[in-house]
Amino acid sequence: MNVQVRKPGERGKFYLYSNMSKKVRVRFAPSPTGGLHLGGVRTVLYNYLFAKQHGGDFILRIEDTDQSRYVEGAEQYIIDCLNWCGLHPDEGPHVGGEYAPYRQSERKDLYKKYAAQLVKDGYAYYAFDTPEEIEAMREKQRAEGKHTLHYDHHVRYNMRNSLNLMPAETQQLLDAGTPYVIRIKVEPNEVIHFEDMIRGRVEFNTENIDDKVLLKADGMPTYHLAVVVDDHLMKITHAFRGEEWLPSAPVHILLWKYLGWIDDMPEWAHLPLILKPDGNGKLSKRDGDRLGFPVFAMNWTDPKTGELIHGFKELGFLPEAFLNLLAVLGWNDGTEQEIYSLDELIEKFSIERVHHAGAKFDYEKAKWFNHEWIKKLPVSRFTSHVSSLFKEKGITITDEEKFIKVLELVKDRCTLLTDFYEQSVFFFVAPATIDIDSIKPKWNENKQMFFVELIRAYNLLQQWDHNDLENTFKEIAAAHQLKTGELMLPLRIMLVGGKFGPGVFDIASVIGKEETVERIEKTLSELG
RNA sequence: GCCGCGUUGGUCAAGGGGUUAAGACGCCUCCCUUUCACGGAGGAAUCACGGGUUCGAAUCCCGUACGUGGUACCA
Structure with missing residues (x-):
């Protein structure tokens, strides 16, 4: 199976060779049951990084085998999220590929064929038990004080299945169209082990594994059959999935063995879970509402209930930041670096350095990443996003040059893209309300005089730039024997409406002479 | 209950026998800025607990506790 070679001196790092001779192929295999959650995107990311790092392929496969949980629109939504993140699959239902179809519902007959093969080879069997019969079996186990309510080697010879029935009887039931399932026949008391790329050797005793459907x-196949068949047929070399799959890994390994494909089994990597910030359990969509942060990549509206669950995108996250924060939730490269671009991640990501333990999600830190990316990226990267934000509020940006200047001026103080609105509206529209109460208490005749004088001087200014504005302001202040400090706050409030925003003279220089004078006059009249 | 996986500050974490136990977020203090941010300087950990092994353990071993996942004709 897996050949591992540990380089001397590099403890804990191991290099897997067995599957490296083949072209690397990984897949993300979500089921279309709703929004794409943080943990899901991180799984995509790690898959993607690994594939791209090794010049491999990244495949999207839709696991829609549970018809009762199928949700209209969920598949397209997943594709949209991947697009937003810039994690483009090389193959998938939307782009096609050599191994199509990529929707399991369209591969139904395949699974049936392999299931039949397993039965024929004695590795699986038909089970005709009704739900009631199974419940009765479990009830009996409960009564006997057993805690494992399994359909396994302890009970399978007491059930209605092809193991106990005469072949002719089985055939008769089959011919009569009796509902049945096919179950794997797990031999008791064997130790199954494998090398997980993250955790190293993991062992299970088949004694504790039931005869899974x-x-x-x-x-339709269950996940267990479908994942093995498809990973084989699609030539998947490395399989990354959430840790919740670890307990069923032995079933999958058994299947790889029983189907005769064990030499081609992918390397496994079970990713740590993303947990609720306040403890107790893995992060779920409900936690977002409860704790006030998004858990989905993009807005998701449940088509049945109409319920909207917010996404990182709409709340003002940049995809660069979203990917970055997800990448380092459970992984780091051992240096102090925290900000990584996708290309850097492709270069530096290493599956052996992924943590073993789950990590609690911290929204404050998530926002910090976004803030860092807003500061880092040129404003041209998000001008269109911000201008549509303005449009939503009924403000159309016409002066593109001014717009860019403004964004440049305020970007350091925006954590989310949505912050740009309140941080910069006043450059385009005079403030609706002025925090006059913050000026009044210290207002006096002399200050009133100062501002009257200031307006006159500003009106006479030939040039309208930051320095001239500030110098003029200071000269007049000195003439009135006033400190600039006690004058700047009132000016700020006159211009922006409150105690916020970038440097006052920067603001004045951008909004222009006419607007500056107008805003001062307006407040002055209210004060006077 | 059973099985699996885990456990370094509030959170993310480096570190893998000898270190003053990195760094980041958040919090607090100060500087810069007469707004708020940005930026800068500081502050806060007996490495879950108990036993071993060792001259020496956060690091290795065992146990306990706790957390987490699975235990479906869901994925």
Whole structure:
């Protein structure tokens, strides 16, 4: 199976060779049941990084085998999220590929064929038990004080399945169209082990594994069968998935063995979970509402209930930041670096350095990443996003040059893209309300005089730039024997409406002479 | 209950036998800025607990506790 070679002196790092001779192929295999959650995107990311790092392919496969949980629109939504993140699959239902179809519902017959093969080879069997019969079996186990309510080697010879029935009987039931499932036949007391790329050796005893259903009564495969068949057929070399799959890994390994494909089994990597910030359990969509932060990549509206769950995108996150924060939630390269571009991640990502333990999600830190990316990126990267934000509020940006200047001026104080609105509206529209109460208490005749004088001087200014504005302001202040400090706050409030915003003279220089004078006059009249 | 996986400050974490136990977020103090940010300087950990092994353990071993996942004809 896996050949590992540990380089001397590099403890904990191991290099996997067995599957490296083939072209690397990884897949993200979501089921279209709703919004794409943080943990899901991180799984995509790690898949993607690994594939691109090794010049491999990244495949999107839709696992829509549970018809009862299928949600209209969820597949397209997942594709949209991947697009927003810039994580483009090389193959998938939307782009096609050599191994199509990429929707499991369209591959139904394949699974049936392999399930039948397993039965034929004695690795699986038909089970005709009704839900009631199974419940009765479990009830009996409960009564006997057993805690494992498994359909396994302890009980399978007491159930209605092809293991106990005469072949002719089985055939008769089959011919009569009796509903059945196909279950894997797990031999007791064998130790199954494998090398997880993240955790190293993991062991299970088959004693604790039940005869999982492989093919459901509706003819659809369960995840267990489908994932093995498809990973094999699609030539997947490395399989990354959430840690919640670890307990079923032995079933999958058994299947790889029983189907005769064990030499081609992918390397496994079970990713740590992303947990609730306040403890107790893995992060779920409900936590977002409860704790006030997004858990989905993009807005998701449940088509049945109409309920909207917010996404990182709409709340003002940059995809660069979103990917960055997800990448380092459970991984780091051992240096102090925290800000990584996608290209840097492709270069530096290493699966052996992924943590073993789950990490609690910290929204404050998430916002910090966004802030860093806003500061880092040129404003041209998000001008269109911000201008549509303005449009939503009924403000149309016409002066593109001024707009860019403004964004440049305020970007350091914006954590989310949505912050740009309140940080810069006053450059385009005079403030609706002025925090006059913050001026009044210290207002006096002399200050009133100062501002009257200031207006006159500003009106006479030949040039309208930051320095002239500030110098003129200071000269007049000195003439009135006033400190500039006690004058700047009132001016700020006159111009922006409150105690916020960038440097006052920067603001004045951008909004222009006419507007500056007008705003001062307006407040002055209210004060006077 | 059973099985698996885990456990370094509030959170993310470096570190893998000898270190003053990095760094980041958040918090607090100060500087810069007469707004707020940005930027800068500081402050806060007996490495879950108990036993070993060792001259020496956050680092290795065992146990306990706690957390987390699975235990479906869901993925």
